[in-house]
Amino acid sequence: DAGVIQSPRHEVTEMGQEVTLRCKPISGHNSLFWYRQTMMRGLELLIYFNNNVPIDDSGMPEDRFSAKMPNASFSTLKIQPSEPRDSAVYFCASSQQQGYEQYFGPGTRLTVT
């Protein structure tokens, strides 16, 4: 299996621009998670889906952030408009079922200037 695939691996954008991060979970996994990692705040859960349905989005920082999972093999995390404080590494992870071990992608390093 190819594991969790994230794209792009690096993104540099200017403040105010829209950013879309993409994730392909492991085939057969029915839970998907989006995390943000920074030095200051550590690893934060933003949102997670089960069977393509958002279960908990309480970690989404504000309305500028949105996430979708249109089907079992694809999810997006969108930031619009982006701000410098959104600079971080964003991880997508998937698990076979809720509560089971999670498999993390390599992350997308976002820099907003």
Next chain:
Amino acid sequence: AQSVTQLGSHVSVSEGALVLLRCNYSSSVPPYLFWYVQYPNQGLQLLLKYTTGATLVKGINGFEAEFKKSETSFHLTKPSAHMSDAAEYFCAVTLATGGFKTIFGAGTRLFVKA
């Protein structure tokens, strides 16, 4: 509320010495417990997990952890540290009830001195 505490944000050991990374959780219900490792510029990867059964679990790279219900702990150990063990380690807890939400600890960065 469920929480995970990792004692010590940084731990430094000499090569060949014992590694002990501490994790305590707060839960009245036996949870699922995990340790993950993160190497620089990579995502987290599973080291080991406890769900049910034997309370001493073995993972990859010579690591093991013991679930102690009475102490609500799941400490990670390795008898002899190797330079390649230098990384950040995260303890995580999932309650097996009510939504199966997983909570990660703040992480412990392990340094290994030659």
